[in-house]
Each structure stands twice: as C-alpha cells, then as structure tokens.
C-alpha cells in the first residue's frame with residue numbers, strides 16, 4: 321500500500337501550501353530592508369510550507385551506509401500571525417523541538433520552506449540571515465541546563481550583543497542588561513550573580529531576558545515551563561503574556577500537554593509523529609475537535625469540576641507511538657485509532673477543512689487531517 325502523497329511534495333488540496341506573498345529581493349540590501357519592515361497585527365509573519373526533517377540512520381564503522389531515516393518532521397505547514405500565540409502540542413518524540421530548531425535555523429531542513437516576512441529563510445545567507453537570526457529568538461525548555469553555570473547573569477543576558485553590537489554598543493550594555501532584568505521581574509542588582517543562585521522560575525526569567533535582548537519579533541518557546549513546578553508555571557506564563565503585549569511579540573509556544581497551552585494560545589496545532597493532525601483556534605480545538613488524536617488528548621486533560629468529570633468519556637489510547645523511522649502507511653495515527661478503516665492505511669489524510677464541514681460556519685470547520693473527521697462529545701478542560 322503506497323502513500324498517495326510524498327513528504328515535501330506540494331499538494332493542491334492542502335490549503336496551507338499557497339497563500340505566501342513571496343518577496344524576491346534582488347540584493348542583500350533589499351532583503352535586509354524587507355526584513356526590517358513591520359508586519360501589521362494579524363498578518364502572517366512566519367509561514368511554514370511542507371517542512372521536512374529526516375535524520376539519516378547509518379550503519380558501519382569505517383564506511384557509513386545510510387540504512388534509513390528518522391522522519392522527525394514530515395511535511396508540516398502552518399502560519400504564525402503577527403501578535404498571536406500559536407500553541408504546538410504533541411507527545412514526546414513527535415518532532416516539536418525539531419520544528420523549533422528548523423525555525424531557528426539550528427537544523428537544516430531536508431525539504432520545504434520557512435518564509436519570514438515573505439522570504440525563505442532556508443535560502444538566506446550573509447547579512448539577511450543575520451537579520452532573521454536577530455528577529456527570531458528562542459526560549460529553551462530546561463532553565464537548569466540551558467544557562468552556562470560559569471557565566472554571570474549579566475554575561476548570559478548580554479552575550480547576544482557580542483554578535484549584534486548594533487543593538488547595544490559596548491558602553492551601554494550593563495544598563496541594557498539591568499533594564500532587561502527589571503523587565504522580567506528580577507532585581508537589576510543580581511547582574512553579577514551566577515545561575516545556581518537562582519530558583520528554576522528565576523532561571524527561566526533569565527532565559528526570557530536573554531531571548532528579549534535583541535528586540536526580536538518572534539519568540540519560539542520550546543516547553544518553557546515544563547521543567548517548572550506547577551505554581552511557578554502560571555507566573556512565568558503570565559510574565560510571557562505581559563511581555564507579548566509590551567513588546568508586540570508573536571509566540572510559538574510548544575508543549576506536550578494541551579492544558580498548559582490553552583491559557584496562552586490564540587490557536588493550537590496538534591502534532592503526531594512528524595505531522596500536523598489538526599489546527600484551529602483555541603475554541604475550535606478545545607470545544608470542537610474533529611481529529612481522534614486531539615479528542616483522545618483532550619479526554620485525558622484533568623477536569624476540576626467533579627460533575628463534568630463524571631460525564632466525560634475517557635478515551636484510552638492503546639499501543640505505543642510507532643517509531644518515526646518506520647511510520648505507519650497512510651494515516652500515522654491509524655495503529656492507535658479506534659475509528660481506523662482500510663482507507664486509513666491506503667491514503668494519507670491531508671490537513672484540510674473536512675468536506676462535510678466546508679460550507680458550514682460551525683467551529684468544526686477547521687483543518688483536520690482525518691478521513692473521518694467528526695465532532696465527538698468529549699468534556700474539555702475549563
């Protein structure tokens with residue numbers, strides 16, 4: 321049984337493939353100038369099209385032979401709009417961090433495009449790439465290992481200025497770092513302290529200050545609160561929301577749990593085994609999910625109200641997530657889906673608004689990669 325679509329191959333039926341106003345700069349100057357143009361609120365700032373990352377699997381000691389590939393990201397498309405937070409959710413190993421690294425240009429894409437303000441950053445170099453690197457920053461998952469223990473907080477936060485001195489000239493750095501400490505709710509006098517002198521939540525604030533240092537427009541947050549205590553998570557999320565308003569930021573907020581992203585996200589994309597299963601506004605995803613995987617994830621979210629808890633259907637997924645080196649044919653979720661039929665093994669479902677909802681204004685009319693997409697009454701997180 322063959323897949324009807326190949327990773328990285330544009331498919332007309334995928335609405336996300338088109339819709340990019342590509343900017344063709346004729347010189348580096350033009351490219352840099354276009355990257356500095358502001359984007360209006362609600363317009364796309366980052367557009368990902370058929371993004372693929374395969375890690376080769378090799379065998380042999382002296383002569384390495386490729387024997388396969390880990391299909392970590394396998395044909396993902398989405399838009400990030402200026403000023404919004406797009407949550408990306410999925411179980412561990414589904415490719416979220418790989419997407420983050422691709423967006424940051426820390427990994428080279430196997431195929432696909434990443435348009436930032438209409439320019440494909442996978443093809444940029446020189447000053448244009450440097451401008452993109454300044455504008456797209458990242459906040460990492462683990463505030464314990466992502467900060468160099470031998471550097472002072474001042475050096476950690478100010479390090480990006482070494483590469484981009486135009487943002488803060490040498491004589492102005494100390495003042496600028498202290499300002500950033502203040503912005504993230506830390507005492508500016510802590511500038512000479514070391515990371516071990518701070519709590520987990522405070523360390524993540526240091527990571528956020530560093531992410532803000534170059535005045536970016538987009539911040540990719542890879543599970544920024546997953547390593548923190550529940551009580552501290554809310555404080556850090558509140559801080560991030562405040563900073564988003566204050567600095568006009570667009571966020572991609574990655575999490576393995578639907579409950580964390582609900583609070584902060586305007587839209588949510590659900591990933592499964594290197595692909596996007598469903599994407600929509602928070603209302604569409606949390607109240608009207610049509611993909612069985614999203615429905616299963618939602619049914620496992622803790623519900624505080626005992627009455628609601630009693631009435632909800634708990635969907636228990638059987639089996640493990642298959643290996644991304646050898647994913648199932650057709651729909652990747654089919655080995656764990658209670659609705660799977662022959663068609664699911666034969667045809668890859670495209671991420672699109674399901675035909676049956678196309679002409680309706682129901683919130684179920686959003687993109688879902690399932691041949692049999694339908695609403696199901698699962699009780700959702702409040």
Ligand SMILES: Nc1ncnc2c1ncn2[C@@H]1O[C@H](COP(=O)(O)OP(=O)(O)O)[C@@H](O)[C@H]1O
Nearest residue numbers: 375390392411412413414415416417418419644
């Ligand atoms: N550098 C790499 N080399 C080989 N495989 C990798 C590499 N980075 C990630 N992977 C694999 O790609 C898949 C997706 O990983 P990752 O993006 O880290 O997932 P997530 O962040 O959702 O947990 C996993 O199977 C992981 O083992």
Ligand code: SF4
Nearest residue numbers: 651654657664690691
């Ligand atoms: S396409 Fe088939 S296997 Fe995949 S989620 Fe839909 S019903 Fe389940």
Ligand SMILES: [Mg+2]
Nearest residue numbers: 416417418542
């Ligand atoms: Mg990860």
